[in-house]
Amino acid sequence: MAILILGLVIFLGIHSTRIFADGWRTSMVARMGLWPWKGLYTAISILGFIVLVIGFRMARRDTMVLYSTPSWMPHVTALLMVFSMILFVAAYIPKNWFKAKFHHPQVLSVKTWAVAHLLSNGVAADVVLFGAFLLWAVLSFSAARRRDRANGTVYAPGNVIGTSITIAAGLVAWSVFALLLHGPLIGVRPLGY
Template sequence: MTILILGLLLFLGAHSVRIFAESWRTRMRARLGENGWKGVYSLVSIAGFALIVWGYGLARQAPVVVWVPPTGMRHLAALLTLFSFIFIAAAYVPRNGIKAKLHHPMVLGVKVWALAHLLANGNLADIVLFGAFLLWAVLDFRAARRRDRHTGAVYPAGTVSGTVVTAVAGIVAWAAFAFWLHAKLIGVHPFLV
């Protein structure tokens, strides 16, 4: 569990700089240059992600069961992750109505993904992993909305075509992950009981 926690601290710590230390981030970007900052940020993030994967894998070998979720929670989680994938797609597809309305769909996608997995999993490692991501997403969304208000950010209006492309991209990515990649990469098939 120590490796998982260390990975979470590195990965989410790097992704929390704008939440807790915006002025420090600005100074470091000026000192290191844009590419230097991105390089350090990327290295810390990759190291953290690798430790998360390794630590979570180790923790799953000796699971500590905290609670056993009802079977229905897996179905709810599958539905919630569908929305999560659509939100994440909305972060990248230009001029879609979802981003125009929600402003920070990537963070909302992470929030919904983490909540879905907390509902469907009751092992200690799952609670630590998904709980950490959910807490981070809540704090990051709040900080991003505060920055938007402070800067007077205006998001471009979405178009019907952009919104349709976003929904289709999210659904296709969700289906590929839910029916194939999740079992292949994580070792758990979301739809098998």
């Protein structure tokens, strides 16, 4: 569990600079330059992610169950993951309703992903992983909305085309991950096949 927590600290720590140390981040970008900062940020993120994955795999060997969920809950998780994938892709597709309405759909995607998985997984390692991401997403979304208000950020309105493309791309992403990749990569087949 310690390696999982270390991975979470590294990965979520670097992703929390805009939450807890935005001034420091700004001064580092000014001192280093944007691209060197992005390179350092990426390197630390990758390191944290690798440690997190290794730690999670090790921690999952301990099957201490903190709570049990009903047998139908994975279906709720699968449905929530459809919305999570739509929100995730909404961050990258212009002129969609989700970005116009929520402003930070990718962070909401992480929040939805974490809640969805906490509903289905009561094993200690899962609760630590998804609980940490949920806490980060709540803090990140709040900080991003405060920055938007302080900067007077205005988001472009969505339209039918952008929103339709976003929903279609989210459904494709969900289908590929849920049906093809989740089992081989994570070891769990969310829909049973």
